[in-house]
Amino acid sequence: MDNDNKYKNINYLYDKHNKKYSVLILLLDIKGEINILFEVRSRNLSENAQPGDISLPGGLCEDDDVIGEALRETYEEVGIYPTEIEILGRMNPIFTGDERKIIPVVGYAKDIDISKLNISADEVEEVFTAPLDFFLNSQPKVHTVNYQAEFEEEFPFDKIHKGRDYNWKPRREKVYFYYYKDYNIWGITAKIINQFVNILKNQEEEI
Numbered sequence: 001m002d003n004d005n006k007y008k009n010i011n012y013l014y015d016k017h018n019k020k021y022s023v024l025i026l027l028l029d030i031k032g033e034i035n036i037l038f039e040v041r042s043r044n045l046s047e048n049a050q051p052g053d054i055s056l057p058g059g060l061c062e063d064d065d066v067i068g069e070a071l072r073e074t075y076e077e078v079g080i081y082p083t084e085i086e087i088l089g090r091m092n093p094i095f096t097g098d099e100r101k102i103i104p105v106v107g108y109a110k111d112i113d114i115s116k117l118n119i120s121a122d123e124v125e126e127v128f129t130a131p132l133d134f135f136l137n138s139q140p141k142v143h144t145v146n147y148q149a150e151f152e153e154e155f156p157f158d159k160i161h162k163g164r165d166y167n168w169k170p171r172r173e174k175v176y177f178y179y180y181k182d183y184n185i186w187g188i189t190a191k192i193i194n195q196f197v198n199i200l201k202n203q204e205e206e207i
Contacts, residue, residue, distance in 0.1 A: 020101045023058030024070040025196055026085065028129055029110035035129035036193070037114070038185065039077060042125045052125075054185045056104070056192065066090065070105040078127055079118030085109045091196065096188055104192050130180045135197045140190055141177040146170050 026037040038054050045051040057074040067090065071082035091104040114127050149168040157163035176190035185193065 020061045020066075020103065021058060022061050022066045022069040022073070022103050022105060023056040023192065024074050024085075025056060025104055025106045025192070026074065026080070027088075027106070027108045027132065028112050028114075029108070030112075030129065034132040036132055036135070037078070037127060037129055038183070038189075039123075039127050040125045040183075042121065042123055045123065053187065053189075054183060055189050058102075061103075066103045067105050070107075074107075077120050077124050079120075080109065080112060084112065091192075091199065094188070094192060094195065102188065102192070104196065106196070128183065130183070130185075134180055135178065135193055136200065138178065140194050141179070143175050143177065145173045145175055147173065 028035045028037055037057070039057060041051055041053050041055055043051045057077050058070055059073040061069045063069075067087055071085060071087075074080050074085070075082060085107040086109065088106040088108055090106065094102045094104065096102065114129060117127060119127060148170050151157075157166075160166055175187060176194050178185040178190050178193065
């Protein structure tokens with residue numbers, strides 16, 4: 001077997017064993033100003049679903065149709081039809097500390113009245129928009145979380161050099177926060193928006 005074929009399924013195996021999600025950065029033209037649509041997740045959701053947090057529309061991908069999944073979830077959560085959204089592209093995947101792979105899709109729509117959206121109350125408490133210019137002109141607050149190593153009782157320290165005294169390095173993670181009006185946009189949502197904004201800024205510099 002040649003090397004090209006030998007390793008061709010590595011990405012497939014990674015995706016198969018790590019959950020893949022698709023989210024939509026939906027740019028709304030509201031009276032000539034570009035805004036980003038956000039959701040406040042229902043507080044009736046389970047703790048694993050991050051109730052009360054601010055998120056982008058999206059969900060778990062059941063197949064490889066990342067764009068289709070983002071559009072389907074957006075319709076199910078806030079009632080915007082896929083035919084109302086123009087897809088502009090997709091970003092590189094973002095990986096979380098709990099092995100989730102999140103793929104942001106970017107879309108555009110106009111003439112959407114968010115006060116008239118058919119919101120799924122089981123998943124979404126409310127929706128709101130924030131101007132794209134706010135993110136272009138604001139630096140997120142960045143804080144750091146340190147994760148220390150914890151071991152199960154039967155961890156085989158005797159099998160490694162220095163055992164318990166091995167130089168276990170803590171994992172550090174940067175956590176982003178944007179504060180818009182009374183809304184706290186943080187965590188993976190803020191990280192996605194920050195990367196999106198950096199892409200836009202880099203494009204402007206290249207023109």
